[in-house]
Amino acid sequence: QLQLVESGGGLVQPGGSLRLSCTASRYTLNDYNIGWFRQAPGKEREGVSSLSRRDETTFYSDSVKGRFTIFRDNAKNALYLQMNSLKPEDTAVYYCAAGGYELEPWEYTYWGKGIQVTVSS
Numbered sequence: 001q002l003q004l005v006e007s008g009g010g011l012v013q014p015g016g017s018l019r020l021s022c023t024a025s026r027y028t029l030n031d032y033n034i035g036w037f038r039q040a041p042g043k044e045r046e047g048v049s050s051l052s053r054r055d056e057t058t059f060y061s062d063s064v065k066g067r068f069t070i071f072r073d074n075a076k077n078a079l080y081l082q083m084n085s086l087k088p089e090d091t092a093v094y095y096c097a098a099g100g101y102e103l104e105p106w107e108y109t110y111w112g113k114g115i116q117v118t119v120s121s
Helices: none
Strands: 003-007 010-012 018-025 034-039 046-051 058-060 068-073 078-083 092-098 115-119
Touching: 003 092, 018 034, 018 092, 018 115, 034 068, 034 078, 046 068, 046 078, 058 068, 078 092
Parallel strands: 010 115
Antiparallel strands: 003 018, 018 078, 034 046, 034 092, 046 058, 068 078, 092 115
16 A cells, blocks of 8 residues: 655644655655645544645645645655644644545545644744
């Protein structure tokens, strides 16, 4: 199976920035539609951002639009999520995923184990 591992999470103050990374192994990440999702305690997993393999079209949830940017580095076989102007409500476990489309979690086949992002003063 395609394996995905997230990194770059941690604690950041409101208004700060953080960059999440997702590295793939076994297979080439560029062969898949890929995305970022998050899950806060007591809530369902939700789509944050995704990137289409076919035409590089990006998708963002309304809550992060204008603050987050998704991009990939094919040479490193990695996916990134640049998060700016972070808010406390961004606090969640963030997951990278592959094999789906847009921002629907149920469409994605491969998942990382997740990484904690905490936004607090």
